[in-house]
Amino acid sequence: xxxxxxxxxxxxxxxxxxxxxxxxxxxxxxxxxxxxxxxxxxxxxxxxxxxxxxxxxxxxxxxxxxxxxxxxxxxxxxxxxxxxxxxxxxxxxxxxxxxxxxxxxxxxxxxxxxxxxx
Amino acid sequence: xxxxxxxxxxxxxxxxxxxxxxxxxxxxxxxxxxxxxxxxxxxxxxxxxxxxxxxxxxxxxxxxxxxxxxxxxxxxxxxxxxxxxxxxxxxxxxxxxxxxxxxxxxxxxx
Numbered sequence: 001x002x003x004x005x006x007x008x009x010x011x012x013x014x015x016x017x018x019x020x021x022x023x024x025x026x027x028x029x030x031x032x033x034x035x036x037x038x039x040x041x042x043x044x045x046x047x048x049x050x051x052x053x054x055x056x057x058x059x060x061x062x063x064x065x066x067x068x069x070x071x072x073x074x075x076x077x078x079x080x081x082x083x084x085x086x087x088x089x090x091x092x093x094x095x096x097x098x099x100x101x102x103x104x105x106x107x108x109x110x111x112x113x114x115x116x117x118x
Numbered sequence: 119x120x121x122x123x124x125x126x127x128x129x130x131x132x133x134x135x136x137x138x139x140x141x142x143x144x145x146x147x148x149x150x151x152x153x154x155x156x157x158x159x160x161x162x163x164x165x166x167x168x169x170x171x172x173x174x175x176x177x178x179x180x181x182x183x184x185x186x187x188x189x190x191x192x193x194x195x196x197x198x199x200x201x202x203x204x205x206x207x208x209x210x211x212x213x214x215x216x217x218x219x220x221x222x223x224x225x226x227x228x
Contacts, residue, residue, distance in 0.1 A: 004160070033215055042220035043206065056215065091160060106151070107208075107216060109160035 002026075004110035006092050012116045013082055021077045021113045025094030032075050033095075033107060034067055038088040046090075049075065050098035082117045089114045121145065122209055124219035131197050131226055139192040139222045141207035149210035150190045152181050155221070156203045164192075164205075194224075202226045 005024040013019050025032050034046040045059035049069040060066070064082075069075040079086055093107040123142045131137050141150065149168050153161040165174045167183035167190060174181050178195045194201055204223050208216040 035218075040220070043208075043218035045215050045217070048215045059215075093161075105149070105210065105216075106163055106166060107161075108163065109153075111158070111160045 004092055004094055004108055006090075006110035006113050008113055009111065010114045010116075012118065014118050015084060016081050018078065018080045019082055019115060021079075021090050021092075021115070023075045023077070023092030023094075023110060025073065025075070025092070026108055027073075029094035029096055029108075030072070031095045031098040031105075032069055033093045034075070034077050035091045035093065036088045037091055037112070043091065046077070048098075079115075082115075084117050087115055087117045121211070121217050122207060122219035124205075124207060124222050126222060127220070128223040129225070131224070133198060133226050133228050134196055137194050137197055137224070139205050139224075141190045141192070141209075141219055143188050143209055145188070145211055147183070147187045147190075147209045148212055150181075150183050150187075151208040151210075151216065152190070152192055153206045153208060153218075154203050155206060161206060197224075197226045199226050199228070 007022045030051045032049045035043045036046055037043050047067045048056040064080045067077045089112040091109055091112045093109045095105050095107045125140050151166050152164040154164055155161045165181045170185040170187045172183045180193045183190045202225055204221045206218050206221045208218045
């Protein structure tokens with residue numbers, strides 16, 4: 001597609017429920033990232049997929065969070081047993097090449113999925 | 119600890135005035151990226167700097183990376199309401215995903 005698409009744009013859920021957030025990256029982009037943006041906290045890295053390599057999960061805050069990327073394209077971020085502190089905007093980004101490409105790696109972001117846990 | 123510090127946290131300027139936003143790192147940067155975000159939207163890429171002393175401009179926005187590659191500044195000349203938003207710097211410290219500062223919220227008043 002022309003840009004990075006994320007769905008849903010808004011999600012309100014009850015504490016303890018599971019949620020799935022979807023990201024459709026730019027066609028041909030090999031790298032895909034998930035970040036979380038909380039009020040006053042800036043962007044927090046969650047997970048990074050690059051080609052067929054094992055994902056970098058170092059930013060996932062707990063084992064309730066998981067993500068997969070099927071066929072090197074669409075990615076789903078799953079949050080199990082949601083807690084109120086999970087409320088945030090979840091941003092997905094993709095890039096043509098991954099990190100380590102000499103620092104020249106422009107990320108294109110989607111509009112985000114705003115999650116509210118009641 | 120925050121690897122990238124942005125200052126100021128927020129800024130209110132009168133339309134037509136110039137302003138500067140700073141981004142400071144305690145480590146050498148392999149690449150420095152400036153993004154802009156409007157409410158409810160994703161981040162829009164503005165500029166990327168890689169070389170010490172590098173300076174780039176786009177319309178009325180100029181970004182510089184210092185010689186030591188540890189600080190960058192974003193300067194807006196003759197600010198307009200369209201410049202309002204949150205400006206974030208992101209840094210590459212090597213073979214890791216970009217790290218971002220907490221952002222600077224800019225408001226431009228008539």
